[in-house]
Amino acid sequence: MASRFTNLQTDLLRTFVTVVDLRNFTETGAALGRTQPAISLQIKRLEKMTETKLLSYKGKKIELTQDGQTLLGYAREILRLNDRAAASLKRARLSGTLRIGLPIDYSIEYFQHIIAQFTQANPQMLIDVQCDRSRDLLTSLHTDNLDMVIAITDMMPAPHVSLYWAERPVWACGRDYRIDPDRPIKLIAHPEGCFYRKRMLDSLNIEGREWHIAFESPGISALQHAVLDGLGVTALTKKTLLPGMRTLHPKEGFPKLANIHVGLFYKHIKMSDAALNLIEQITIGVDAFQKTTRASLRV
Template sequence: MMRRFTNLRTDLLRTFVTVADLRSYTETGIVLGRTQPAISLQIKRLEEIAGSKLVDIQGKQIELTPEGQTLLGYAREILRLNDRAVANLQQAAFLGTLRIGLPVDYSIDFFQSIIARFSADNPAVLLDIRCDWSRKLLSALHVDDLDMTIAVTDAMPAPHVSIYWSERPVWACERDCRIDPDQPLKIVAHPQGCPYRKRMIDALNSEGRDWRVSFESLGVSALQKAVLHGMGVTALTKKTLMPGMRILTPSDGFPQLSKIHVGLFYKHVKMSDAALRLIEQITEEVSTFRLPTRTRAG
């Protein structure tokens, strides 16, 4: 017996993604040029096709159901591929300005290299790149000061995330560093609010170990140099370890650190052709991480 396929209409998915981003039927109607009742009918039609309730409305609050969260990541990807296909078929030029956020607290060199290659291939696109704390970048995206951002967050899935993955930071010190267990552990860290700093302190406090911050800086390169100069230990991802460092493990007396969550965030309704091309390039490059928990999400 031939299997019956269910086709998700892109116009309904576009409405659904826009509602998820804006959390308002009225604003969605304005953006998509439809009335509020029409938006409501489109969501109901998508729920009928999907066979699940996707949106939960409590008073003026619009939230996604677990099924809605599951669909959202796939919906973003379907729309991205649809819009890229249309742009290529129409031979659309990659023009405009892209405002991109890069986190100072995660593999910034890796993403800079991706963006540099994109810029070389698309010289007509102007790039406005902001490097800052992840929490500040997400706030900027929320108020439309950025078009897209890479960011670290404690919880996933999160609003406007397209893809995300997890990594477990490791303790790192200078190769020949000797740590005195009778003295407070010297920590090299970003300022308060950094997820790496929080994980180090939580792990040490859970074991009742004394510590003090010996070096503090916003930039990861400054932390790397401080560690290489023997000023203390820090938490890094394996991609940001430097030659001359060694990893400290539980056998060295260092507890395992909890994972960090990293994502690519953007509002699909505001994406230009150029932005969609860069998102596609970042998505392809991230797949080379080969991490065990790479996930598509809403």
């Protein structure tokens, strides 16, 4: 009697994930110590095992099929658990340098706390944290100037994403701020290219509301203080609302804003034991983080 279980071999999954990350069979072979034909054969073996097409090819360009995209998330998780288990059994000493990117256009205090705890538990690790706009962080990841990144993107699933979640921004202003219906809405926003900014402008333009950018800054702290100082209204996640702020609702002329998508991004082939350890802690944290997020999305 044939088994109803299909055991996905980790070496095949590792090859698959590395091809997706590097988008090149030759580079994957070099990274894994195999020839390009061997990499191609492993992908074919995995496709035969899963009875589906995982990759498509347009000239030299490698793309994921829909089934490939489905497998990719599971494959990253299987490899992360496999490699963390192996490192734990070997009691690997965590050392080296880990370069982390955190977004200035999102609530990062939660993740800073996780990173701080990790640093205290592993004092031999050198942690370099870079705070920047999400799109610039993702560029740095693609060019290997960062090892892992938490960032906002409109593309989900996206290249190198390990896990992701959605949050709905809310309109916010100072507690005593009053909206003048006969004047353009004064907006407090990140510079052009920000996802919050786009959602605010799209929402107001659909409603035919006039607006004016009254305050602009790349940092979320500056926007928060501008709101408290009564310079206008902005879009924030519920976790970044501060005492002294109030939310604005559709009955006041501020329609619901579209979700933003936040992800944890990394290239598995380049991850050290230390990086995988931290990724595990962030993953656990995000699970708790999402419980409150899911509740807010149902509102």
